[in-house]
Structures are given as structure tokens and as C-alpha cells.
Amino acid sequence: MAQTQGTAQGKGVDRSLAGLVGRAFGRLGRAGGLVFLLAGLALSGWGAYEGAYLAGWAGTHGTLTVKQCEVSYPNNASRSHRKDRRPIRCEGSFVPDDGKSTDAGAAVQVRQRYAPGTELSVQQTSAATTSTSADGDYVQSGMDRAWRFFSAFFGGWVLTGLGVFCLATGYAPFGRSRISFDAAWEAAGRGVTRAIVIGMLGVGLVGAGVSFLVSYFV
Template sequence: MTPLAPTASLPQPGIMGRALGGLFFVLALVISGFGVYNAAHAAGVAGTHGTLAVEHCWVKQGSRSSSDTTVCGGTFRSDDDKVVDDEASIRAKVKPGSKVSVQQAGGSYVRVGFGETTRWIALFFLGWLVAAFGMSFAVTGMCPRSGMQVAMISRAVSGTRAGAVRRWLVRAGLAGSGLCLLLTLLAWLLT
């Protein structure tokens, strides 16, 4: 009796698998760091607080893989009137003439509020999911060549300590990002 489809086998461990796992960890750090950085600004913990007086909005064309984004620009004025930026902009759909509470984050601006903060915290937890995905490759050193091999490598670490940590990262990442997105949705519905 012959099988209907060829069976996949586990790839050999090597430097490429560990490098792939490392790449996922770096990507997870970048995603989580970006989330924490913007959450701190949206919560008002970091940066300079002020108001953006929206003067005009435009649509920034996205690439084939990303959608168009509405950007609104105007004048930022800090609460203490020490910082004035006539070329400030935020990625948001706001009516011209509106005043938006923002936090200056380096050279950009982030909207302030509970919903914005929880949205950025959800991104932090997304980084945990990316780390969990790459953990199997880093631990085994196996570099998958197909989706079937990804599943097999993940299954290979399921009974180990690394598998337990991976499960914890997935559960915490899903719970954290899900809760934050739910809170973001509730904040959006209540405003």
C-alpha cells in the first residue's frame, strides 16, 4: 500500500534553525518594544503632552501589502507652551478644526487615552506570540522548509521544558492581546 502524499521528515539541526529562531526573538523584541514605547506615550508616562490643532488631513497611499492610511496634520503646542511644532501630524481620521490630545514621542506624535494605550499594549503581547513561534526553531536548531515541518518541529518540543515555556508564552500572549483588544473596542464604543 502506498501513501497518498509523501511524508515529511524532520530537517537536520544546524545553524540555520538557530538563526531563524534568533531572528524571531529579535523581531519579537522589536514588536514588543515598539508597543511598550508607544503605550508609555499614549498613557502620558513618557514624552511631552500637548494638543494638536488639526488643520488638514490627507490619505497616505499604502503599498500593495498595506492599506491606505489617513494622516492629519497641524500645529502641536505643549501644555507648558515651550514646544510648538507647525508640522506635527498623527495617523488618525480627525475632522479639520479639531483639537486632539497627543504626546510627543521623539519626532512623532501619539494620541493619548485609555483605548490608545490598550491598543499598543496588545502589540506588546503580540511580540510574545512571535517569540513563542520562533522558540521551537531556536531550541531544536531545525530550519523548516514547509508548513508540515513547522508543525512537526513544534510537536517535537511539546513535551520538553521549552515546550512548557512556549505554551505559557502562547497562552499569555493570546490572553493579553485579546483582553487589550477587547478593552480597546469597549473604549472606542464608549466614546
């Protein structure tokens, strides 16, 4: 009798413990989904922002006439990292296409040195505060680089789709999950979650792949 009661109590403790573990992993799955969702939105926003400027769709387009170019290392870069990246900063005068708000102290980060007098197609992302200050921001225009950022934009859709799936079902894609993938996928099919996830993953993967490939042909 005592042994039977002890066994029943043990099973009760086991079920209670299993329930606690299950709820914990359910929360872990949704927490991971939130991380995926935020990371995806951030990646897509960053890719769209940078890509729009590099493609010339945002900001003010104009010409920067190079005065000098020099290697510019970030202050916090390690010696090996400096040797690998070797960023180049070209300074000169910027003239927008409309001929207004010129900047004689413009500077832009580029991938190679240019001879003095070279005219670079650049995009002004923010204007200088005054006509004599050198605090304007510029990027070198180029559709090849723009398409790579668009690839990152679509890559963010993949992370966002995974985030939606994990948030909606509680599935944890890492470690031990409270709910199996098959059960989570079946649950997602009862509403619009599965269609949303498939759509986002499909658009993200195809868009990222096509954008990356196009960057090598433009």
C-alpha cells in the same frame, strides 16, 4: 560477495546522506527559531513603545490647537493605497501641560479632519530643536489605539516563545523537520524550556486577545 559489498556501501551512503540532511534541517530549525525570536522581540518592543506614547505614559502631554487640516499622502504610496488610507495631517500650536516649550509649528497625523480651533490631546514624542523649527514629533493620545499596540506587544510573546522552542530543540515548524514535534516536546520537558514556552504562549495569547477586546470598550 560483490553484490553484498555494493549493498553495504549503498546503505552507508544512505546513512551518511541522511545524517547530512538531518544536520541541515537541525540548523534550519534553529535558524527559524532565531528568526521567530528576533521578530517577536521587535514586535513586542514596537508595541510597547507606541502604546506607551498613545497612553500618555511616555513623552510630554499637552494640547494642540488646530490651525488647519489637510490630506497628506506619502510620496511613495501607490494610487490605490493613497485612496484607501487618506492620512490627515493637522497643523497648529502645541502647548504642554506645564506651559513650557511651546511649539507654534506642531503637526500630527490623525484619522479625521478637525475644524480650526479644535483642541486635540496629543503626546510629544520628541521636542522641536528650536522654538522656530517645526521638527517636533507628535501623536494623538487615545487609549483605544494604545490597547491595540499593547495587543501587538503580547503577540510578540507568542513569536518569542516559538523561537525559544525551536532554538532549544532544533524543531523546524516549516517543511521537513529533523526532529518530530513529539520528540521536540518531550526533550523540552526535561528542563525548563517547556515551562518557559507554555508561559510565554499563554501570556501572549491571553494578553493579545484581552488587549484587543479592551480597545473596543475604552
